[in-house]
Amino acid sequence: MGAVMVRVESHQRPVETRKRYNEEDRESHERPQEERSAAVRQGIVDKVETALSDPKVKSVVICGQNGIFCGGADIKEFGPKMSGPPLIPMIHAIEAANKPVVAAIEGSALGGGLELALGCHYRIAHSKARLGLPEVTLGLLPAAGGSQRLPRLIGVPAALDLITTGRHVTAAEALQLGIVDQVTDNNTVDAAVKFALSVAGQSLDARRISTYPCPQPSHLDALFEEVMQKVRQSARGAMAPVACVQAVRAAATLPYTQGLEREKELMATLFTSGQARALQYIFFAQRAVGRWRMPSGAGWDTSKHRPVNKAAVIGLGTMGQGITVALAQTGLSVVAIETQEKQLMKAKQAVSSTLERGAKRRGVAPPLDRISYSQNIQAVADVDLVIEAVFEDMGLKMEVFQQLSAVCKPGTVLCTNTSALDMDQLASETPNPELVVGMHFFSPAHVMKLLEVVYGPRSSPQAVATAMQLGKKMGKASVVVGNCRGFVGNRMLMPYSEQAFFLLEEGATPELVDRALEEFGFSMGLFRMSDLAGLDVGWRVRKSAGLAEPREASGQSARIRKGYRYSPIADLICEQGRFGQKTGSGWYQYDKPGSRVARSDPWLHSFLEQYRARHGLVARSIDHQEVLERCLYAMINEGFRILEDGIAAGPEDIDVIYVFGYGWPRHRGGPMFYASMVGLAKVLERLEHYHQAHPDVPYLQPCSLLKRLVASGSPPVHRWREVIKKLHSQL
Ligand SMILES: CCC[C@H](O)CC(=O)SCCNC(=O)CCNC(=O)[C@H](O)C(C)(C)COP(=O)([O-])OP(=O)([O-])OC[C@H]1O[C@@H](n2cnc3c(N)ncnc32)[C@H](O)[C@@H]1OP(=O)([O-])[O-]
Incomplete structure (x- = not known):
């Protein structure tokens, strides 16, 4: 018989099943999937056992199904009541086999999939395969021996890199690193069978990775110290990257079996941390937002997108430049329009140099010839989709949309990148409002992963589907949202920053607020972030909302607008010409305009003292807890209002927006998930408390959806949609 093949079935649902899946029947799909996963492991154990005991079988090949070796353990299966044979003894039995076992890696070998392959004696990969140990991104570590085998195979520095970042490597890099033994462009299983037969009967003593001594780098302690410092800094409170370093250290310093024990201990800590739950929630949320639905019932599964091969960008300011770069990098032909000649030249230079830098990093040619520049809007006549990114001025945008309607071929999808204006008003200016949607990119558009796709009451599902498909192609986390002031992300930012300004009035400093937020895990505190973005934008x-009007310098009335409490602090800072990094001062001071290193500013502190004195405010001591509760719960409260209003379809949409666009720490799962972890009753109680203390601040008044969820026993986050649905059906 020669070689025998053992197939690893993927835990990913087949496409047809995936299509039928929705939130309501989540449970009914979960159970069979868990059972299937256990059955897969049982199948491997049984087949390997049979092959090893059959004298006619000389070697074994393990391969995947449908072109995928294995994406790793089924995350949904993790939990106290896991059924089926455990992974570690299964991999040990394979490694201990007395006949060669060869992994035929096609598609992906990730997480437990790669750990299984590392238990095999040889690994043959297809040239298009990707390999990695991405457990860290799910709040875990490679706990089926991966953290102990990989350093023994490829050395400590390379293993640390792969395990602490979770990055996937190509087959070529895997070969270079020594993870795989051979790469093929042909049929991988055939190549693996041929190989398995060629090594049949040979000694396997040198092929069992767990028996290898771990290569010892010089200055081991210094290396781990340096890596740990770097990892702690970038982890911003996430535990998994730190545990990954500790696990690799165990591989480098302990015998294999003891290292495995350490791996298990560390995994147990991660498992019960709550961070793993948050990160796994975000993994599924990222996929759930792709299954979008509009209030009409039309959605991802019923709407066909229009093909987009050629797109146009109108207006080449910072945003337009970033969008142009992102489109060209995606492989589209782009027509870039800017009416001002000087700005056009400047933009062309900036776009070209960004593309050149990016291409150099990736070792490819810059896609400069995909872009044609023009001052004439007639040049967009044959494009499939236009993204308007001109100055935030309704009159100007309306003019552009009217011109586009006259110039573009029928069916061209017209997108606006507005972040503050009413896209439905814009749509009403065109003869085909069904073709108008918002594509709200985040700056810099070629770097930031988030895209809000905004529909108005007249946007067609096809236009939404087209924008979503383009977003996907561009590698963006794309979320469909309804039209309202600030959409989802910026709307929730309003109460967040308002609370931060109030805290300054009450005695806090920008440093205190930022420290609390950064310790929580934000990449940047609110004040450092607004210095970076520019204070003049807000x-x-x-001003356009009629809020930032100069009033008398002191007295209660200066702190009231439209009948509610208002803090003019940010406006007063702007009146001083302090717009943040670009002017060399804002909430902090900088060495020079454009510098990025924020330093405490004595001027700002004395300004705050004078401001408080002028308004009869007495500074009190404010702790981190209050900063977090005031800023985050006010923001979360607005998130509930957004759900109530139907602007976002579910909590996952809001959480993906915050994690991918606003620096919310991923290991805390997004604001709505965080609220569910804190406990909705607690969030409600604290909001009631703060609203009582500040009755003139509407953002602190708990919204009815939050109250309703608490009244219905604070269901877990994936059940909120049911309550929202009921709420909407009663309206
Ligand atoms: C003891 C410790 C053992 C071990 O160390 C722990 C692990 O292995 S941890 C694991 C380490 N492994 C990883 O971290 C790999 C994570 N997975 C990936 O990176 C990509 O899914 C993969 C590259 C595999 C395919 O990409 P693609 O082709 O663009 O497809 P896609 O991404 O759209 O997914 C299709 C469907 O499969 C679903 N699903 C996917 N993976 C899992 C999972 N592990 N679980 C459950 N479900 C999973 C996904 O939700 C989606 O379902 P739906 O209902 O349609 O939304």
Whole structure:
């Protein structure tokens, strides 16, 4: 018989099953999937055992199904009541086999999939395969021996890199690192069978990775110290990357069996941390937002997108430049329009150099010839989709949309990148409002992963599907949202920043607020972030909303707008010409305009003291807990209002927006998930408390959806949609 093949079935649902899946029948799909996963392991154990005991079988090949070796353990299966044979003894039995076992790796070998392959004696990969140990991104570590075998195979520094970042490597890099023994462009299983037969009967003593001594780098302690410091800094409170370093250290310093014990201990800590739950929630949320639905019932599974091969960008300011870069990098032909000649030249240079830098990093040619530049809007006549990114001025945008309607071929999808204006008003200016959607990119658009796709009451599902498909192609986390002021992300930012300004009035400093938020895990505190983004942006928005009008310098009335409490602090800072990093001062001071290193500013502190004195405010001591509760719960409360209003379809949409666009720490799962972890009753109680203390702040008044969820026993986050649905059906 020669070689025998053992197939690893993928835990990913087949496409047809995936299509039928929705939130309501989540449970009914979960159970069979768990059972299937256990059955897969049982199948491997049984087949390997049979093959090893059959004298006619000389070697064994383990391969996947449908072109995928194995994406790793089924995350949904993790829990106290896991059924079926455990992974570690299964991999040990394979490694201990007295006949060669060869992994035929096609598609992906990730997590437990790669750990299984590392238990095999040889690994043959297809040239298009990707390999990695991404457990860290799910709040875990490779706990089926991966953290102990990989350093023994490829050395400590390379293993640390792969395990602490979770990055996937190509087959070519895997070969270079020594993870695989051979790469093929042909049929991988055939190559593996041929190989398995060629090594049949040979000694396997040198092929069992767990028996290898771990290569010892010089200055082991210094290396781990340096790596640990770096990892702690970038982890921003996430535990898994730190545990990964500790596990690799165990591989480098302990015998294999003791290292395995350490791996198990560390995994147990991660498992019960809550961070793993948050990260796994975000993994599924990222996929759930792709299954979008509009209030009409039309959605991802009923709407066909229009093909987009050629797109146009109108307006080449910072945003337009970033969008142009992102489109060209996606492989589209782009027409870039800017009416001002000087700005067009400047933008062309900036776009080209960004593309050149990116291409150099990736070792490819820059896609410069995919872009044609023009001052004439007629050049967009044959494009499939237009993204308007001109200055935030309704009159100007309306003019552009009217021109586009006259110039574009029928069916061209018209997108606006507005972040503050009413896209439905824009749509009403075109003869085909069904073709208008918002594509709200985040700056810099070629770097930031988030895209809000905004529909108005007249947007067609096809236009939404087209924008979503383009977002996907561009590698964006794309979320469909309804039309309202600030959409989802910026709308929730309003109460967040308002609370931060109030805290300054009450005695806090920008440093205190930022420290609390950064210790929580935000990549940047609110004040450092607004210095980076530019304070003038918000000032302009507040002015256009009739808020930032100069009033008398002191007295209660200066702190009231439209009958509610208002803090003019940010406006007063702007009146001083302090717009943040670009002017060399804002909430902090900088060495020079454009510098990024924020330093405490004595001027700002004395300004705050004078401001408080002028308004009869007495500074009190404010702790981190209050900063977090005031800023985050006010934001979360607005999130519930957004759900109540139907602007976002579910909590996952809000959480993906915050994790991918607003620096929310991923290991805390997004604001709505965080609220569920804190406990909705507690969030409600604290909001009631703060609203009582600040009755003139509407954002602190708990919204009815939150109250309703608490009244219905605070269901877990994946059940909120049912309550929202009921709420909407009663309206
Ligand atoms: C003891 C410790 C052992 C071990 O160390 C722990 C692990 O292995 S931890 C694991 C380490 N492994 C990883 O971290 C790999 C994570 N997975 C991936 O990176 C990608 O899914 C993969 C590259 C495999 C395929 O990409 P693609 O082709 O673009 O497809 P896609 O991404 O759209 O997914 C299709 C469907 O499969 C679903 N699903 C996927 N993976 C899992 C999972 N592990 N579980 C459950 N479900 C999973 C996914 O939700 C989606 O379902 P739906 O209902 O349609 O939304």
